[in-house]
Amino acid sequence: MVRTVSPQQLADLLAGWRDGDGAGYAVLAARIRLLAIDGRIPAGSRLPSERELADRLGVSRTTIGAALDELRASGYVETRRGSGSIIRIPGTHAHRHGSLGPLGPRLDFTTASAGATPGFQWAAERAVSALPSVLGGPGYELIGLPQLREALAERYTARGLPTRPTQIMVTSGAQAAITLAARVLLGRGDRAVVESPGYPHAYEALRLAGARLIPLAVDATHGWKADEAVELIRGVAPKVAYLMPDFHNPTARTMPETTRERIARAARESGSTLLIDETTGELDIDRGRRAPFAAVVPAGTSVVTIGSASKTMWGGLRVGWLRASEDVIAELAIARPHGDLGTAVLDQLIVTELLADLDAILEHRRAEHLIARDALAAALAERLPSWRMPRVDGGLAAWVHFDRPVSSQLAIGARDRGLRIPAGPWFGLDGAYERFIRIPFGPGPEAVRNAVDILAEVWADVADAPVSSETSSLSAVV
Ligand SMILES: Cc1ncc(COP(=O)(O)O)c(C=O)c1O
Known part of the structure; x- marks a missing residue:
């Protein structure tokens, strides 16, 4: 049909x-x-x-x-x-x-995430045992289960960001958190600074809230330029700046402490709220742990922090959260019901159980990601030596660079060979990045090696064929 x-x-x-x-x-x-x-x-x-x-x-x-x-x-x-x-x-x-057939591609690299954390099922069983404590209530938890909000507040506090449970709202994933925050913080025509490249579904959420997006460049190797960021925020005075300072998606860069402070100062002076997405922020491999962004900013900076259980525990949970001032949480609670009336209670109980083991879960993820990241680096060095993978010390993916503007051609060719992977322009505000592709290592070393084999085959094809003017004009126009 x-x-x-x-x-x-x-x-x-x-x-x-x-x-x-x-x-x-x-x-x-x-x-x-x-x-x-x-x-x-x-x-x-x-x-x-x-x-x-x-x-x-x-x-x-x-x-x-x-x-x-x-x-x-x-x-x-x-x-x-x-x-x-x-x-x-x-x-x-x-x-x-007309289509790829009923089974679709074999390898799906459109999402960077891995499967559920080991021990998930056991945590789910414990959560089921805890159900009687909540079954007497209506189950509509507009701002989240009190025990989960308490556990999240404790974790922020332990990580160096003193937090009260009243500063937390549980959401149905980080995506819902971005959408809700955008709806509350932004009005039609307001300016929002976003990183470019960046997380495309945040672009969409901010645009749907009426924002005009203004790009802040994040370099694949060097990350943010502090002077440029400060100048942009001062010059534009955006209502919101949406940033991923820890393991930025897709470049995996970490924002240096001094840049955080300078950006926060500029935001405070400009009356901008910093919407900080820490969905992948705790997925350290060999960088070392950091305090949340909001812990290192000068007093008076307006920060709304987004977190998620998706990348550490499991994407199938659909549990995320917002940390903000109590006033902002109250505004979010007023705005939420028109989109949804709360997050599934059983899922919240599972996250509450798993939070008690989060350090062990992160250690396990670290070990898995280290192997998969090194497998990606080795496979690229062997099969695609002209491609450049910058150092990646956390997160879920590498933003890999090559010298020809053929990312869209690679994505199309890969799809025909059973690998679904988004072309570089997917991560750009206006479709640039034809010389980049995001390769996730979250799916594990074997999947990564297979994906690189496919990309190497396609690369050989596109490297033999002249780059079509079609693709060049595409990278220039969009
Ligand atoms: C930076 C970033 N923010 C938000 C999300 C959405 O996360 P969730 O699954 O919690 O909705 C993702 C998912 O990939 C992401 O990479």
């Missing part, structure tokens, strides 16, 4: 497209092409009609027509009378057959 992308879905996926440089139709075509390449609009999907698109995006039908002409000319759209405009990926299996 042909899947139809609704005008609203496409408008959401295209959020911020006008920020791109160049003629409107070309920018629009480039963004749609990228959505197709990254699989965010699956091949075989039907686009809305020209009229619907023009209405929804607020542009003329001429602009839409010209964008579709360009997509047709480059093979990304096929238009048939009576069936509308269908997304295609030129020259791929998906183009010829």
